[in-house]
Amino acid sequence: MAAQDSYKRSHVIVIALLIILLFITVIVSFMLGRYSISLKELFNILFSRVIPIDTFWSEQMEVVVFNIRLPRILMACLVGCCLSAAGAAYQGVFQNPMAAPDILGASSGAAFGAALAILLGASSRLIMATAFLFSLLTVGMVFVLSQRTKGNKVIGLILSGIMVGSLFSAGTSFIKLVADPSNQLPAITYWLMGSLSGITKKELALAAIPMAIGLIGLFILRWRINILTLGDDEARTIGVNTNLVRLSVIICSTLITAASVSVSGLIGWVGLVIPHLSRKVIGNNYRYLMPASMIFGAIFLLVVDNISRNLLAVEIPLGILTAFVGAPFFIYLLTRKGETL
Amino acid sequence: MSIQVENLSFSYDKHEVLKNVSFSATENRILSVLGPNGVGKSTLFSCILGLLPDYSGKIEVDGEDIRNLSAREMARRIAYIPQSHYPSFNYTVFDMVLMGTTQQVSVFSTPGKKQIERAERAVERMGIAHLSHRGFSMISGGERQLAIIARALAQDAHTLIMDEPTANLDFGNQIKVLTQIKSLASDGYTIIQSTHNPDQTFLFSDLVLALKDGRVFACGKPADIVNRELIHALYGVDIELQSICNDAVRVCVPSFAAQP
DSSP states (O other), X not given: OHHHHHHHHHHHHHHHHHHHHHHHXXXXXXXXXXXXXXXXXXXXXXXXXXXXXXXXXOHHHHHIIIIIIHHHHHHHHHHHHXXXXXXXXXHHHTTOTTOOGGGGSHHHHHHHHHHHHHHTTOOHHHHHHHHHHHHHHHHHHHHHHHHHSOSOHHHHHHHHHHHHHHHHHHHHHHHHHHSOTTTHHHHHHHHHHOOOTTOOHHHHHHHHHHHHHHHHHHHHTHHHHHHHTTOHHHHHHTTOOHHHHHXXXXXXXXXXXXXXXXXXXXXXXXXXXXHHHHHHHHOSOHHHHHHHXXXXXXXHHHHHHHHHXXXXXXXXXXXXXXXXXXXXXXXXXXXXXXXXX | OOEEEEEEEEEETTEEEEEEEEEEEOTTOEEEEEOOTTSSHHHHHHHHTTSOOOOEEEEEETTEEGGGOOHHHHHTTEEEEOOSOOOSSOOBXXXXXXXXXXXXXXXXXXXXXXXXXXXXXHHHHTTOGGGTTSBGGGSOHHHHHHHHHHHHHHHTOSEEEESSTTTTOOHHHHHHHHHHHHHHHHTTOEEEEEESOHHHXXXXXXXXXXXXXXXXXXXXXXXXXXXXXXXXXXXXXXXXXXXXXXXXXXXXXXXXXHOO
């Protein structure tokens, strides 16, 4: 018993440390930017909303904190959290360490939806909605198709995901071909590279709803994901309704992936690299892996977004940065000494 | 009567795998299913475990038709010990054992104190408590098998179905695993295992179910039915049965080696 207690305690401590790290990253992120804000100013501005404090800062500073940095920081955290959680969940459901949030075509569908909306001259909020709906639609199609495949359901899902995903990618390419090269094509290309610039409170509020539903669902189901990794037969003899649990996990993961991609565009690598980093730190038990992946994902994307908006005079698209950081880091994880994955 | 199978038949598409299989397994007994590869041993187990519902005939566990039992209710009665394999992710031995307790908690929660204690008793019972925090894929095949048996104990089911529990194990581990299985049977568990080694049936079985072409070829005590004729019929090889240790043990010796 004592051994189990200390084992559990060490995992809880790791998660607590991650939460502290996230908190520090958030504070630092508020201070970074073209309009620099000191720690003292930041705390006074934040607390002035709760308790009365004499204003000694400019109104502009308050606007920057509440209307620009706050939504963007929260969005970066949420998107990182969602992509990482969805990746971790899919790796379990598909018993495949290489699974990522786009395995069922959620990203390809969103990209097609966004490109179509841009082609039709839609507003930015309508682009977001279209991307979200097409993402759900794509995964829905993949799931329905997979139910008609024979044999192993998991392989059926993965193959259907590849097929439908590539169909939508072809559709996106076609839209790029016919788009107006002077304004639409750059808009589509930029969207596809991923960015969080121009996020407002409204968008944050809209995206937060599906994100919250999916994240809570995955958190609740996290122990059952362990059982799914054993394969269907073994899981069923343990007493788990594999089809129902798998479907629930897929629905939750799709909601959060679709919501993330529709606000941020395509951001790769987070959903693959962060769950693996978390596995190295805290082990494979989803009871701890799921929360650790969520927090790690939030920290990672927030750091990357800070680089994106501060490194150069122009914003660097997130998709490019996550690949630059993610790919080498993944190679390091794979070649590092110690227990294998 | 723990497991009762009556006139069980099963077909994959048009290929009939099991034909009118009937037998029963009881507490405190090890039933070994003997038969060549592809004879339907795994299919038989899948039917009993409720994984293949499209069978004809009747399967009862503790007097209840398994068609009327949910996955959760089945898990409380029957546990499955598959052949030794690596999971996709390297869980610790203890996490692996704890997974067996899943049906004891609601869908929305994770195993608690009671389940952890149960898993602890199971790893101690199997003598692998010292491996609890090792990675499941870092331990030996025999230890992995003991861990999966511990998982079945943590599951708290009283019928254990084992698919070739000693396949791919070295000699020492075979004996260790089989000795544990034997002691579980004397503790009151019902054990159904498949095996490829007729010699083991004399040492570690109370009953033998011999399958040929999907039918029951013979069923009875090993000393009564495992003989030259049975081995020839099942495997198409000639053996001589040798009795040693005052007939406490018998061994199958290939005929070429048994020539005087």
